Amino acid sequence: xxxxxxxxxxxxxxxxxxxxxxxxxxxxxxxxxxxxxxxxxxxxxxxxxxxxxxxxxxxxxxxxxxxxxxxxxxxxxxxxxxxxxxxxxxxxxxxxxxxxxxxxxxxxxxxxxxxxxxxxxxxxxxxxxxxxxxxxxxxxxxxxxxxxxxxxxxxxxxxxxxxxxxxxxxxxxxxxxxxxxxxxxxxxxxxxxxxxxxxxxxxxxxxxxxx
Numbered sequence: 001x002x003x004x005x006x007x008x009x010x011x012x013x014x015x016x017x018x019x020x021x022x023x024x025x026x027x028x029x030x031x032x033x034x035x036x037x038x039x040x041x042x043x044x045x046x047x048x049x050x051x052x053x054x055x056x057x058x059x060x061x062x063x064x065x066x067x068x069x070x071x072x073x074x075x076x077x078x079x080x081x082x083x084x085x086x087x088x089x090x091x092x093x094x095x096x097x098x099x100x101x102x103x104x105x106x107x108x109x110x111x112x113x114x115x116x117x118x119x120x121x122x123x124x125x126x127x128x129x130x131x132x133x134x135x136x137x138x139x140x141x142x143x144x145x146x147x148x149x150x151x152x153x154x155x156x157x158x159x160x161x162x163x164x165x166x167x168x169x170x171x172x173x174x175x176x177x178x179x180x181x182x183x184x185x186x187x188x189x190x191x192x193x194x195x196x197x198x199x200x201x202x203x204x205x206x207x208x209x210x211x
Contacts, residue, residue, distance in 0.1 A: 001190065003210050007057055007086075007202040009036040009181070011154070017044065024048040026207050034086055036202060038062065039079050046083025058084040060111060063155035065090030065125070069107045076114035086119040087111065088150060088179075088202075093125050096137055104137070108144035121148035121179050121200075124168075127158035131167060138171040148200065152182030159183030162196040169197030184209070 008027045010020055020041050027035045027049070034055035035045050042058045049056055058079040061072045076087050089111045095103040112120050122141035126134055141149045149168050151160040159182020168178045180193035181202030190201055190209050203209065 001187065001210055003031045003206075004033050005194065005199070005201055006030075006032045006206045006210065007034045007036045007179070007181075007200060008032040008206045009154075009202050009204050011036065011038055011059060011062070011204075015041070017041075020045065021048065024054075027054045028052050030207065030210055032206060032210075033200065036086075036088065039075060039082075042079050042082040042084050055085045056083050057086040057088060058082075059153075060087050060089040062088075062090055062123075063153040065092050065123070066094060069110050072107065073110045073114040076111050076118075080114070080116055080118050084118055086121065087115050088121045088123055090123045090125065090153060091137060091141075093128050096124075096129070096133055096140075101136065101140060105140050105144055108141055108146060112145050119147045120145075121150045121177070122146045123150040123153055123181075125153060125156055126151045126161065126164040126168075127156050134164060134167055135171050138168050142172050142176055146176075148177035148179050150179035150181055150202070152180075154182035154202075156182075160193060160198075162192045165193055165196035165198050 010023045034057040036057040124137040160180035177199045179200040180198040184203040185205040
């Protein structure tokens with residue numbers, strides 16, 4: 001399996017510097033696409049990964065997505081300044097469900113603006129959405145200029161499902177990325193996500209899957 005499809009992820013609240021260091025070492029050894037961390041560790045990971053091909057990925061508005069747009073944009077700007085090359089942001093799910101599409105669109109646009117040259121992935125939290133809402137969230141992310149849509153934070157009621165990945169891929173088309181994350185712990189599940197249309201996978205079980 002192509003290791004460049006994977007974002008090697010450590011997002012738990014009790015993640016220590018030693019644990020993050022281990023993730024960085026594994027990412028370099030296996031050649032994963034990125035190491036995905038909370039903002040606190042962005043600068044540290046950037047230092048560990050300098051002069052490698054492994055990208056620094058930071059989550060924003062994580063995991064609930066219901067902080068202010070200004071807070072998300074500021075968090076993004078700090079992450080980019082600290083060395084983030086990719087940003088995974090969480091949409092305001094409540095606003096989407098209230099059909100406040102202008103709010104959701106503006107939220108993504110402001111984070112995209114704060115990204116500068118950094119790649120933006122938009123987490124829509126599929127387990128909380130109807131199919132109609134999943135489609136709308138993908139359309140808004142695409143309209144806002146995001147680079148990817150992403151299934152899940154991994155911290156809600158469920159993670160990625162192949163049928164959701166397929167729906168997202170159908171909605172955004174071939175030119176936008178789709179990232180599956182949450183509950184991907186073995187090769188069979190990873191392959192199912194790729195077959196459904198995922199172009200990136202986020203998981204903490206990356207070494208197990210690719211080993």
